[in-house]
Amino acid sequence: MTTRVRLLIFGRVQGVGFRWFTRDAAARLGVAGWVRNLPDGRVEAEAEADTAIVETFVQELKTGLTFARVDGIERSAGKPKGDRTFEIL
Numbered sequence: 001m002t003t004r005v006r007l008l009i010f011g012r013v014q015g016v017g018f019r020w021f022t023r024d025a026a027a028r029l030g031v032a033g034w035v036r037n038l039p040d041g042r043v044e045a046e047a048e049a050d051t052a053i054v055e056t057f058v059q060e061l062k063t064g065l066t067f068a069r070v071d072g073i074e075r076s077a078g079k080p081k082g083d084r085t086f087e088i089l
Contacts, residue, residue, distance in 0.1 A: 001051050002048060002050060002051075002080045003048065003049070004033070004046060004054075004078035004079060005046070005047055005048075005054055005058070005075050005076065005077060006045075006046050006075065006077075007044065007045045007046070007047065007058065007073055007074070008038075008042050008044055008073065009042060009043040009045065009070055009072075010041070010070075010071050010073075011064075011068065011069045011070045011071035012067075012068055012069040013041075013043045013068050013069075014037050014041055014043065016065070017065060017068075018043055018068045019035045019043065019088045020088070021065045022035045022043070022045060022061060022088075023035060023086055023087075025060045026057065026086035027086060029049065029053050029056060029057050029060075030049055030053060031047045031048065031049040031053060031054065031057050031086055032047070032049065032086055033047045033048050033086050033087075034083075034088070035086075035087075035088055047086075048078075048080055048082075048083055058075070061073065
């Protein structure tokens with residue numbers, strides 16, 4: 001089953017390559033959607049794929065990359081849009 005989620009990621013996630021890390025994880029897992037920085041220091045993303053793949057993707061974002069620190073991820077369900085790519089906005 002295809003799932004789409006909206007993610008608000010907070011912590012030290014700007015200025016450390018987190019959007020590129022997110023894009024690379026999405027490409028590796030086959031996740032569609034997008035990621036962008038927010039003015040308040042959080043990162044926002046939408047991810048669409050099979051439910052199990054989306055869960056794996058979210059877990060990878062929680063782990064983050066070496067220079068980032070993810071303090072938490074707020075998530076909400078979205079309606080699948082049929083996106084086929086993952087973009088940095």
